[in-house]
Amino acid sequence: MTARKILFTLAFFVVWSLIMPQFVSAEEWVSFPAKKDVAPDKVWTVEFNTAIDPKTIHSEDIYVVTVDGKQLFMPSYVQEDGRSITVLPPPDGYEPGQTYTLFIKKQVQSANGRSLKAGYKMTFTVQRSATHQPEDEEVLSYGTVTASILNVRAEKTTASEKLGELERGDVVKIYRFDGYWAEIRYHDQIAYLHKDYLKLRKANGGIVEGLNIIIDAGHGGHDPGASDRGYNEKEINLDVADKVQHNLQKLGAHVLLTREDDTFLPLKGEGSRVEFSREHYGDIFVSIHTNAAGNESSKGAETYYDSLKDDNVYEGYLLAKNIQEQLVNMAGMFDRGVKNNNWTVIHYNPIPSVLVELGFITNPSDFDKLTSPAFRQVYADAITLGIVNYFKEEVK
Numbered sequence: 333m334t335a336r337k338i339l340f341t342l343a344f345f346v347v348w349s350l351i352m353p354q355f356v357s358a359e360e361w362v363s364f365p366a367k368k369d370v371a372p373d374k375v376w377t378v379e380f381n382t383a384i385d386p387k388t389i390h391s392e393d394i395y396v397v398t399v400d401g402k403q404l405f406m407p408s409y410v411q412e413d414g415r416s417i418t419v420l421p422p423p424d425g426y427e428p429g430q431t432y433t434l435f436i437k438k439q440v441q442s443a444n445g446r447s448l449k450a451g452y453k454m455t456f457t458v459q460r461s462a463t464h465q466p467e468d469e470e471v472l473s474y475g476t477v478t479a480s481i482l483n484v485r486a487e488k489t490t491a492s493e494k495l496g497e498l499e500r501g502d503v504v505k506i507y508r509f510d511g512y513w514a515e516i517r518y519h520d521q522i523a524y525l526h527k528d529y530l531k532l533r534k535a536n537g538g539i540v541e542g543l544n545i546i547i548d549a550g551h552g553g554h555d556p557g558a559s560d561r562g563y564n565e566k567e568i569n570l571d572v573a574d575k576v577q578h579n580l581q582k583l584g585a586h587v588l589l590t591r592e593d594d595t596f597l598p599l600k601g602e603g604s605r606v607e608f609s610r611e612h613y614g615d616i617f618v619s620i621h622t623n624a625a626g627n628e629s630s631k632g633a634e635t636y637y638d639s640l641k642d643d644n645v646y647e648g649y650l651l652a653k654n655i656q657e658q659l660v661n662m663a664g665m666f667d668r669g670v671k672n673n674n675w676t677v678i679h680y681n682p683i684p685s686v687l688v689e690l691g692f693i694t695n696p697s698d699f700d701k702l703t704s705p706a707f708r709q710v711y712a713d714a715i716t717l718g719i720v721n722y723f724k725e726e727v728k
């Protein structure tokens with residue numbers, strides 16, 4: 333062989349092996365090493381070195397065969413990366429102890445129209461008992477999905493491979509948290525869910541234990557908010573927020589105040605109330621305000637959610653409803669109802685977020701409550717119970 337021929341041959345093999353190594357064999361089927369003790373709900377992901385044409389994925393080309401020759405066609409789909417085929421287990425799972433062979437027929441084509449030179453084949457045996465299931469690990473929390481569809485991710489980023497989807501009301505076991513990401517098991521794999529769309533409940537402990545609750549005392553610093561007869565909204569809001577924090581901490585929650593003193597924070601953007609909530613991986617956000625009107629007759633409490641935000645609208649509504657109920661029941665406030673408005677602090681906050689108006693500083697009866705240290709504790713107790721009741725409420 334001339335040097336040039338050798339070079340060509342070498343280049344040919346390099347390109348060939350880069351593009352489709354499993355197509356090299358002249359055999360009808362390329363066998364992959366057998367796998368033992370796979371979980372009954374094992375999801376197979378077969379990776380190819382080239383993009384697969386999803387239109388060439390037909391259920392009759394992807395199937396398993398049992399040792400006694402029974403053939404089962406498998407639900408399969410091409411992953412978002414375009415290069416892997418995911419083969420889902422049968423609806424009731426594989427039979428424990430049974431041996432199967434998975435076939436992917438060569439009718440599957442790459443995106444550039446080439447067929448496989450040979451099919452793909454792999455034998456696997458299903459475990460007899462679930463002795464080494466990851467379920468043996470300690471469950472930290474339970475999470476109920478609040479989004480209509482929640483993607484299950486392979487890694488802690490929305491850019492990672494999507495392993496599947498969960499629906500509103502689905503409950504998952506959570507083994508640990510890392511920022512926004514909740515680690516779960518999806519079939520037998522480690523997987524992640526974004527916790528903005530999970531209603532959390534500690535596996536052992538109180539209803540709000542371990543939750544990140546963000547309490548926002550409205551206004552502050554150069555912005556006093558509403559004022560009347562020497563009293564400022566910013567001071568009332570902060571006092572009630574402090575008391576809510578104290579209450580919830582006693583119940584085991586991790587409570588963070590957007591401001592702890594008389595300082596001003598912007599609503600959104602850098603150093604803002606919304607950013608604070610995101611930076612601390614808040615589970616819910618409650619902004620506390622005091623109302624004012626040009627007349628003395630306007631009175632009562634109202635709690636806002638925002639129907640125009642992208643996420644957790646219904647959860648925001650439920651949180652508002654539960655808090656409003658207690659402002660009426662416990663604090664005896666006139667019921668102005670649950671209201672809908674796209675206030676900045678709740679609109680740009682993806683987690684369930686509400687804005688509470690305790691009462692009108694310009695109304696004599698509300699004024700007495702808002703300026704009484706004892707009654708501020710009642711407000712705080714009402715907000716606390718509203719939050720607890722929200723977390724008690726089942727996701728429907």
Ligand SMILES: [Zn+2]
Nearest residue numbers: 550557621622
């Ligand atoms: Zn205000």
